[in-house]
Amino acid sequence: MTPAPNIEASCELLRELDITIEEARSTPESFGSWFIRATAKGKLIRIVWDGRDGALIIQEPSPRGAPSDWGDRWIAGNGYARKTSELREGVLLVLDS
Secondary structure: OOOOOOHHHHHHHHHHOOOEEEEEEEEOOOOOEEEEEEEEOOEEEEEEEEOOOOEEEEEEEOOOOOOOOEEEEEEEEOOOOOOHHHHHHHHHHHHHO
C-alpha cells in the first residue's frame, strides 16, 4: 500500500513552485482523502489524494466547463507507474502542457 502523502507538505511544495493555494481540505473520515485546489500560470489545477484507492491525482477542469467536472491528467500510487514522491515533476508536467 502506498503511504498517504501529507497535505501540508504538498501545499508547501506547491508554494515553493510559486503556485497559489485556493483551497485545501482534508476528509479523514473518507479514508484520509484530501484535495488542494490551486492556480499557477493562469491554470487551475486540483491535486487529490484518494485514500481508498491509494492514488495521488492531478486534475484540470473539464473542457465542458461544469464546476464539479474535473479530468485526470496525472496519476501516481498503487497500481500506477508513477510514484507519489514524483508530485513535483507531475505538477510541472501538467502546468507546462
